[in-house]
Structure formats: C-alpha cells, structure tokens
Amino acid sequence: MEQSFITRELVQLHVPAKNWEEAIRLSADPLVQNGICLREYVDDMVLNVKENGPYIVLTDHLALPHGRAEKGALQTAISVGILETPVEFGNKTNDPVKVVICMSAQAGDKYMDMLGRLAALLEDPQVIEDLANAEDADKVLELLQHC
C-alpha cells in the first residue's frame, strides 16, 4: 500500500490568516503539534519568503511553503490550510492564495515521491478550487488521497 503524507490532524479549514506570514504559520502549526517538524523549521519557511520572495505561490491560489531540512524537518509530510479569506503573498500572477500546503521534507526518495504526487495532483486547477471550497476535512482528504 502506498504511504500517505497527509492525515486528518494535518488538515485545517477556515484558517483565519490576515496576511501571508500568518497564513504560513497557522497552516504549518499542525506539523509542529504532531512532531513532524520543529518550530524553527516553520520560521525558516517564513524566512525563505522574506529572503527570496513569493515564488512559493506555485500556481493560481496555491502556496507551497517549505524550509531547509536541516532547520528541523523531522518527518516527511504535508499539512493543509484552507484560508477563511484569500490572502495576498505579493505574487504577480498567482495571488490571492486560498490554499496553503506546507511541506516538511527530509531529502531523499520519500520526498521526491511526495513532490511527484503533489505535482501530478496540482496540475488540475479544479483540484485547487475544490480544495478552496471544501466544506469539511473529509473532502480535503478525499482530494488529496493520493498524497
């Protein structure tokens, strides 16, 4: 059976973020609460955007924050935050962000496996729209079932 990188406790709906930094910190919080990454790793996700810009908004309405593994990624998994209100990250083409998928990633095959599944899934803009409009965590898990 293929391994899943997302579980129910890593999904949040109606995330009340008022800006991009809150969107990352709140969406990533379950990763910290569940021992998947350290708080410092989440700080690094934020720092990455401060230093390198909002390029993590990979496609319309979707941000994929990640940090450097050595900053405290303990396991390879994703958390998902569906924002209550869309937030501007400053990305010219893909703002505003509605869905935040935070990656905790250790280098290696497992990470590449996870990225590959995400890349295949997010190819379809409808999936991101469906995530944004999901009414409960079950729907989010169903949409991400191959992740």
Add this chain to the structure above:
Amino acid sequence: MRYKAMVCCKAGMGSSMFLKLKADQVISENSLPIKTVHGNMDTLIDFDGDLVITMSDLCEDLQGKMPYVIGIDRVADKNEMKEKLTKFLADVQYAV
C-alpha cells in the same frame, strides 16, 4: 542534439524540484530534445548548458547572463511549460 537545461530557484529546495518534475514530464510526453539537471543560484554560475528554467520572478535577474532563460509563472501548468520549451527550441533552431 540534446539541449542541456538547468532548473533552479533561489534556494534550490522544494519549488525547483517541483519545477524539474514538471519540466521532465512535459519533455518526456512531447519527446523534446532537452535534458534537465537540478541546481540553485550557486551552481548556476558554473553551468555551461543551453537553457535555464526558473520562476518568472527570478527570470529578470538572469536575463543576459545566461544563453537563454525561461521564466515560469504557473509551475503546475503543463501547457505553459510546453509553450515556453517549444518556443526555446524554435528560437535556437532559427539562431543556428
């Protein structure tokens, strides 16, 4: 002839790997004569290939410093990737 492309973003962690996966998928589905390697801003300095594929916000910094730069707006969008890779191939073939 196979063209050599480096796929990179500033940090060289997640986004550029994502971009490389997408580029490889489009290259293989369309049998394009391009081979990709993964890199970051540091390894880019020594890159001797034909093409750099990156996010569009980094594209401006690299214009003129590299033989050819493609900036991608929507990393998950295969059509955009295909259009820009196809344009690269048309451009270089004209230049020969």
